[in-house]
Amino acid sequence: MTSGTxxxxxxxAAAALAILIAVPFLVHSPAFLDxxxxxxxxxxxxxxxxLLVGGTGLVSFGHGMFYGLGAYAFALLMQRTQISxxxxxxxSLVISALVGLAVGxxxxxxxxxxxxxxxxxxxxxxxxxxxxxxSLTGGDQGLQGGIPxxxxxxxxxxxxxxxxxxxxxxxxxxxLLLRHVSASPxxxxxxxxxxxEPRTAFLGVTVWRAKLTAFVIAGVFASLGGILAALFVSGxxxxxxxxxxxxxxxxxVMLGGVSTFLGPLAGAAILLALGDAVTRFxxxxxxxxxxxxxxxxxxxxxxxxxxxxEALRRRRTGPAAGAAE
Amino acid sequence: MTKTDQxxxxxxxxxxxxAAAALATPFVARAQxxxxxxxxxxxxxxxxSGAIALLGTSQRNAAEMEIERINxxxxxxxxxxxxxxxxSKGQPQEAAxxxxxxVNTDGCEIIMDAEASSAAFAVQExxxxxxxxxxxxxxxxxxxxxxxxxxxxxxxxCARQGVHDSIVGGSYAAKVADAKKxxxxxxxxxxxxxxxxxxxxxxxxFKHFKPDVEIITQAWPKLGAxxxxxxxxxxxxxxxxxxxxxxxxxxxxxxINQANVYALFSNMAMFDxxxxxxxxxxxxxxxxxxxxxxxxxxxxxPDLPANAAWGEAYRKRFNQFPTNWSWQNSTxxxxxxxxxxxxGSLDAKKMSEALxxxxxxxxxxxxxxxxxxxxxxxxxxxxxxxRTTPKMPYVIDIEAGDWKQLYELEAxxxxxxxxx
Numbered sequence: 001m002t003s004g005t006x007x008x009x010x011x012x013a014a015a016a017l018a019i020l021i022a023v024p025f026l027v028h029s030p031a032f033l034d035x036x037x038x039x040x041x042x043x044x045x046x047x048x049x050x051l052l053v054g055g056t057g058l059v060s061f062g063h064g065m066f067y068g069l070g071a072y073a074f075a076l077l078m079q080r081t082q083i084s085x086x087x088x089x090x091x092s093l094v095i096s097a098l099v100g101l102a103v104g105x106x107x108x109x110x111x112x113x114x115x116x117x118x119x120x121x122x123x124x125x126x127x128x129x130x131x132x133x134x135s136l137t138g139g140d141q142g143l144q145g146g147i148p149x150x151x152x153x154x155x156x157x158x159x160x161x162x163x164x165x166x167x168x169x170x171x172x173x174x175x176l177l178l179r180h181v182s183a184s185p186x187x188x189x190x191x192x193x194x195x196x197e198p199r200t201a202f203l204g205v206t207v208w209r210a211k212l213t214a215f216v217i218a219g220v221f222a223s224l225g226g227i228l229a230a231l232f233v234s235g236x237x238x239x240x241x242x243x244x245x246x247x248x249x250x251x252x253v254m255l256g257g258v259s260t261f262l263g264p265l266a267g268a269a270i271l272l273a274l275g276d277a278v279t280r281f282x283x284x285x286x287x288x289x290x291x292x293x294x295x296x297x298x299x300x301x302x303x304x305x306x307x308x309x310e311a312l313r314r315r316r317t318g319p320a321a322g323a324a325e
Numbered sequence: 326m327t328k329t330d331q332x333x334x335x336x337x338x339x340x341x342x343x344a345a346a347a348l349a350t351p352f353v354a355r356a357q358x359x360x361x362x363x364x365x366x367x368x369x370x371x372x373x374s375g376a377i378a379l380l381g382t383s384q385r386n387a388a389e390m391e392i393e394r395i396n397x398x399x400x401x402x403x404x405x406x407x408x409x410x411x412x413s414k415g416q417p418q419e420a421a422x423x424x425x426x427x428v429n430t431d432g433c434e435i436i437m438d439a440e441a442s443s444a445a446f447a448v449q450e451x452x453x454x455x456x457x458x459x460x461x462x463x464x465x466x467x468x469x470x471x472x473x474x475x476x477x478x479x480x481x482x483c484a485r486q487g488v489h490d491s492i493v494g495g496s497y498a499a500k501v502a503d504a505k506k507x508x509x510x511x512x513x514x515x516x517x518x519x520x521x522x523x524x525x526x527x528x529x530x531f532k533h534f535k536p537d538v539e540i541i542t543q544a545w546p547k548l549g550a551x552x553x554x555x556x557x558x559x560x561x562x563x564x565x566x567x568x569x570x571x572x573x574x575x576x577x578x579x580x581i582n583q584a585n586v587y588a589l590f591s592n593m594a595m596f597d598x599x600x601x602x603x604x605x606x607x608x609x610x611x612x613x614x615x616x617x618x619x620x621x622x623x624x625x626x627p628d629l630p631a632n633a634a635w636g637e638a639y640r641k642r643f644n645q646f647p648t649n650w651s652w653q654n655s656t657x658x659x660x661x662x663x664x665x666x667x668x669g670s671l672d673a674k675k676m677s678e679a680l681x682x683x684x685x686x687x688x689x690x691x692x693x694x695x696x697x698x699x700x701x702x703x704x705x706x707x708x709x710x711x712r713t714t715p716k717m718p719y720v721i722d723i724e725a726g727d728w729k730q731l732y733e734l735e736a737x738x739x740x741x742x743x744x745x
Contacts, residue, residue, distance in 0.1 A: 030429035034422065131517060139518030141466065142417060142443040145475050146450040158454065229418065234450040237417040237443050279423070283373035283412040 005183065013176045020168040024161055033164040034232075035276070039269050040171035041228035046252035046264035047178050048221035053250070054258030055182055056214050057194030058108070061116045061246055062123030063222055065103070068241020069096050070223025071230035072130065072137060078147045085152040089227050093220050100219030101212070108211040123243055130238050142237035147230060157231060167228050174224055179261055181217055190214050222249075255296055257303020266305045365404040365671055368427030370420050370448065371439035371463075373412035376549070377574065379604055380650055384439040384462060385410050386643045387651040391658035401435075401665040409433060413440060417447035424451045434671055437657055439463050439650070442519070452480045458673040458680075460657040463650055465490075466519075470702040471744050479673045481680055481701045483657040485621070485649070487523050489708060490598045492734045493726030494619060495530025497710040498596050501617065502535055502567065507594065509541050511565035513556060513572065513580075516545035520571050527569060527598075530734065541565050549576065553583045565593050573599035578608035585611060601711070603646030606719040616713040618720050621649035622689075625718040627707040627725070631688035652689045656706070659687055660697055691728060704728070 024033060045067050052058040073092035077083060083091070107118045130137045138144055155162040181187055189210050192200045201207050230236050239245070248271065249264075256267025274292060278285040300307055369388060371381035392406045400406060409431050413420040420440050427433040436459040438448045445464035452459040459480040461469065467488040469475060502508070512528070514520035524543075532538055542563035544556045557580075560568060572580050577599060584590060590613045598619030599605065606612060620626045624636035635655070639647040660680060665671060668679035684696040684705075691705050698704045708731075711723035739745045 031426055034425050034429070038422065134518050134521070140443060141518050142446060144443075144446045144468065145472075146453060160454075233418045233421040233447050234454070235417070235447060237447065239416045239418060239443075276422075276426070279412055279419075283378075285412065285414070286374060 042268035044225035062119030064246035066222035070226025075236035096223035104215035257306030368433035420444035499534030
């Protein structure tokens with residue numbers, strides 16, 4: 001990664017953050033604030049998954065486990081201890097990293113479909129623990145009673161605007177860090193593993209170490225998303241850790257695009273907006289979402305952002321360059 | 326890029342613009358969100374899709390009937406009701422989002438929360454943040470209102486609840502067991518929090534009334550299990566005299582259908598508080614006579630002309646039977662109507678004050694009256710037990726629960742749980 005691109009990324013992130021923070025002063029829309037808070041959670045979750053899917057070629061079906069783990073660890077620490085919000089979030093991330101290390105150690109040596117299924121099995125195991133360990137997790141009822149939303153660096157998270165601001169900052173900084181990972185030598189190594197694993201090993205790279213590092217990093221950022229989700233619903237519920245949530249992240253990645261860094265963010269934004277819009281008009285939301293999936297997979301065959309960046313690139317380089325590909 | 330590609334791109338533009346406009350609707354909806362003058366918007370998050378869509382549809386039906394009646398009589402505090410129903414798919418995080426949207430974007434001033442279990446707790450937390458009036462019409466988990474830590478100043482529960490059913494069920498089962506000299510019992514309940522907690526609670530009260538009971542086996546089938554053979558054989562082999570079960574809805578009808586094949590009911594009596602609801606009673610292929618059944622909703626209990634008339638009106642209008650959720654939702658509207666009349670305004674604080682301790686005439690109450698008690702939960706609703714019969718009215722010989730005894734034991738239970 002050159003310092004030039006790093007500076008450009010930071011500038012883009014700062015501009016995006018400035019716009020996000022300015023919006024509530026220009027337009028009064030609590031629904032928009034809620035939407036961005038949810039995008040913050042979902043985009044960190046989906047982008048971290050894409051570090052595995054698009055960045056390393058590891059299709060994880062159980063990434064939602066970390067989303068749920070972040071939510072539960074954070075909510076439990078907030079409910080049962082008196083530690084500050086930042087400390088609870090920090091501890092939750094450490095817990096997720098440790099769990100990621102243990103789960104990753106089992107999973108990353110497996111390939112393709114076996115990796116996908118073992119990650120799914122791990123998530124279902126985690127979900128079963130949540131359901132069964134009632135005294136700690138509340139079982140299927142979830143963690144009731146709300147999360148005491150203590151003040152964080154002067155931000156009172158009981159206020160929607162403050163929660164929005166914190167979520168926006170966490171999202172932008174989180175995505176910037178993930179961008180940094182994917183542009184770093186580690187990111188390049190992961191892409192090399194994705195494209196040709198034996199050759200990468202032949203070059204002297206310890207493949208399992210690189211994969212495990214990616215798995216842990218992805219787990220930590222997914223649980224950061226889970227923490228935001230827990231703050232939004234003021235609790236933690238088994239649905240945040242069940243397999244459909246992993247499916248949502250996979251769909252966000254596919255919808256937005258695997259080969260563009262911001263693809264999963266775009267996918268998450270479209271998916272959430274689509275879900276909200278469809279729910280407003282009909283109870284047959286499953287059918288509508290199914291049709292959209294069909295349209296994207298059969299019609300576009302790539303993520304929305306992949307198609308757009310490709311079109312832009314073609315326009316810039318002229319039709320000849322595009323046709324030559 | 327070829328010419329064909331260009332054409333496709335050009336056609337895509339209006340499509341994309343249309344899609345973007347549709348997706349942006351929630352953010353611009355604010356402008357139309359506030360209710361038309363003279364009306365009040367009431368939001369109802371519920372489950373309209375999936376396996377328990379009936380939970381939502383049977384409440385929406387009840388709401389429609391009540392709103393029509395209230396609007397014809399002048400509305401709530403002079404304002405006509407406009408109902409906004411939204412599907413949460415039963416997911417707590419979606420329920421929380423939907424309620425925020427209903428209040429913040431659609432401008433709903435009251436929330437009729439028709440969410441089940443964990444989603445109701447998620448809604449409760451949103452209400453704590455937003456401070457609007459909310460009446461929960463499905464959640465039967467006692468802690469929602471019994472635990473002072475969970476209570477919210479503007480949130481109420483208008484639904485039956487676990488501890489009430491356990492007390493009445495325990496008392497009734499003990500009476501029958503005494504008369505029949507049944508001491509060997511088994512249990513068979515779904516393997517998750519509700520099944521375990523409520524079975525334990527029922528057994529506590531049952532043993533309070535009849536200490537010489539012996540529980541010889543306990544089966545915990547998985548929720549939504551298609552095959553109960555293993556459970557049924559286990560129960561038959563244990564040879565209990567009676568079985569207590571908390572299976573409900575589809576699981577309960579599937580269990581009875583399969584248990585019929587093994588002649589389970591000729592070997593033991595069965596007690597299930599969730600039996601007495603028409604969707605279950607009518608789903609069983611050949612309903613055995615004599616299953617001891619709690620009354621969730623029945624047209625013949627409470628035996629009041631107003632209840633029978635309401636049930637019949639519902640059936641005629643929607644061509645299906647009402648459910649337990651229907652009467653609960655209906656009662657919530659009646660309470661809101663009376664509270665609005667008392668408060669003279671729909672302000673959440675004034676409405677909450679008016680609702681607290683409010684007693685109204687209601688077709689589903691003991692003696693035609695129900696009360697929203699000081700701890701924000703419904704009491705004096707009809708709760709009883711009877712025996713099934715294969716044809717309408719499906720449940721007969723119904724004995725009403727004793728609310729005096731119920732209050733005493735409930736108070737003791739609250740103390741034991743450190744709620745008071």
